[in-house]
Amino acid sequence: MRVPDIIMKKRDGGELSPEEIFFLIDGMVSGDVPDYQMSAFCMAVYFQGMTPAETAALTLAMARSGEIVDLSAIRGTKVDKHSTGGVGDTTTLVLAPMVAATGVPVAKMSGRGLGHTGGTLDKLESIPGMRVSLSEEEFIEQVNRIGIAIVGQTEDVAPADKILYALRDVTATVESIPLIAASIMSKKLATGADAIVLDVKTGTGAFMHDLSQAEALAGLMVDIGRMARRKMAAVISDMNQPLGHGVGNTLEVIEAVQTLAGEKRGRLFDLCLELGARMVVMGGAESSIEAARARLNDVVDSGAALEKLREMVVAQGGDPAYIDDPRRLPVAPYSEYITAPCSGYVASVDAMTLGKAAMSMGAGRARKEDSVDLECGLVTLVSIGDPVEQGQPVAKLYASSTSLLTEGLSVAAKAYTYSAEPIEPPPLVYRIIES
Numbered sequence: 001m002r003v004p005d006i007i008m009k010k011r012d013g014g015e016l017s018p019e020e021i022f023f024l025i026d027g028m029v030s031g032d033v034p035d036y037q038m039s040a041f042c043m044a045v046y047f048q049g050m051t052p053a054e055t056a057a058l059t060l061a062m063a064r065s066g067e068i069v070d071l072s073a074i075r076g077t078k079v080d081k082h083s084t085g086g087v088g089d090t091t092t093l094v095l096a097p098m099v100a101a102t103g104v105p106v107a108k109m110s111g112r113g114l115g116h117t118g119g120t121l122d123k124l125e126s127i128p129g130m131r132v133s134l135s136e137e138e139f140i141e142q143v144n145r146i147g148i149a150i151v152g153q154t155e156d157v158a159p160a161d162k163i164l165y166a167l168r169d170v171t172a173t174v175e176s177i178p179l180i181a182a183s184i185m186s187k188k189l190a191t192g193a194d195a196i197v198l199d200v201k202t203g204t205g206a207f208m209h210d211l212s213q214a215e216a217l218a219g220l221m222v223d224i225g226r227m228a229r230r231k232m233a234a235v236i237s238d239m240n241q242p243l244g245h246g247v248g249n250t251l252e253v254i255e256a257v258q259t260l261a262g263e264k265r266g267r268l269f270d271l272c273l274e275l276g277a278r279m280v281v282m283g284g285a286e287s288s289i290e291a292a293r294a295r296l297n298d299v300v301d302s303g304a305a306l307e308k309l310r311e312m313v314v315a316q317g318g319d320p321a322y323i324d325d326p327r328r329l330p331v332a333p334y335s336e337y338i339t340a341p342c343s344g345y346v347a348s349v350d351a352m353t354l355g356k357a358a359m360s361m362g363a364g365r366a367r368k369e370d371s372v373d374l375e376c377g378l379v380t381l382v383s384i385g386d387p388v389e390q391g392q393p394v395a396k397l398y399a400s401s402t403s404l405l406t407e408g409l410s411v412a413a414k415a416y417t418y419s420a421e422p423i424e425p426p427p428l429v430y431r432i433i434e435s
């Protein structure tokens with residue numbers, strides 16, 4: 001096999017064999033296939049696409065490029081959830097303890113935030129003392145003991161994805177449905193879950209701006225997972241406006257704790273019920289979605305879900321006082337409101353713009369090695385469709401300096417637009433794919 005022939009075949013719209021795809025990925029990881037050939041290959045895929053069989057082969061080749069985490073020492077059906085990334089999206093921190101409180105083991109490996117989207121690990125690290133890197137033995141022991149652990153993905157998982165993602169990022173080939181599907185599913189297949197619930201976002205703040213693309217991505221990932229004998233479900237959810245109210249690491253942790261405590265209801269909680277109900281059914285704790293939803297409501301009302309988060313924080317070295325009273329978590333010292341310039345209805349709370357506003361104040365990373373300011377961010381006080389009066393606060397921003405605050409305010413204000421006529425809010429969930 002010759003790499004130029006494989007690139008040419010894809011360029012001309014042919015279908016690659018699994019052998020050709022494995023040859024390419026193995027060569028890339030060993031260093032035999034240089035970046036310029038992989039870049040040309042990615043661009044050929046960007047324009048020609050891939051068949052489901054090719055995408056499945058690419059996914060497997062990437063999954064097998066590194067360590068395969070073996071979770072068989074954990075009792076029960078291990079259920080994982082993956083979100084394609086959003087703004088104000090703290091689902092993992094709410095959902096994982098809820099599901100674990102029903103008795104389904106949650107062994108979760110998460111990532112850090114990149115670009116305008118937040119990452120679970122950064123959020124967890126805003127709890128003082130919290131450790132997110134455990135050895136595989138510690139991880140498995142903790143899940144068997146308390147039913148939950150959330151840790152960073154080890155460096156050895158799917159190294160092919162790290163190489164390929166870095167190349168895609170600088171060659172304008174990130175937005176390719178087969179490449180995104182293979183990237184996400186390779187990591188999921190390598191980290192050992194028996195069942196996977198996907199939260200595929202669509203809207204201005206998501207990778208997939210329109211619904212048909214999100215549906216195609218979700219359907220492809222579900223098919224790949226099933227081919228690999230995983231139980232799969234996907235929820236396609238809205239990311240035109242932030243999911244929760246907080247955007248920024250500490251602010252999102254505060255909201256997650258309040259949601260688990262049952263003090264806060266809304267889109268974040270509702271989506272956690274939808275995703276969580278599928279995890280509970282696939283994990284075998286309930287036999288119907290309705291029963292699973294009721295059970296999840298119960299574990300929040302009884303305090304069991306919040307207690308599960310507390311147990312996890314203690315197990316991973318964090319200070320539980322911050323779970324008992326999340327308002328003790330330090331937030332950035334300078335704050336200011338954005339107010340509505342007119343009376344009417346909120347027409348947009350643009351997720352991408354608010355994500356960028358939080359980033360401009362230091363909440364996100366432009367590059368993997370950048371550090372983040374955990375304490376800055378914003379809280380949106382209104383949602384699309386809400387009536388507002390002129391002068392009413394619509395958002396509160398927090399920053400570590402007045403100049404950063406000014407910068408954030410100028411970006412965030414553009415996220416809000418208004419209409420004199422009533423506005424229909426977008427649905428929270430567009431579609432659910434399940435077996």
Ligand code: URA
Nearest residue numbers: 084179180181183184
């Ligand atoms: N998330 C991933 O892990 N990979 C992609 O390609 C896009 C989103």
Ligand code: CA
Nearest residue numbers: 083089118120
């Ligand atoms: Ca997330």
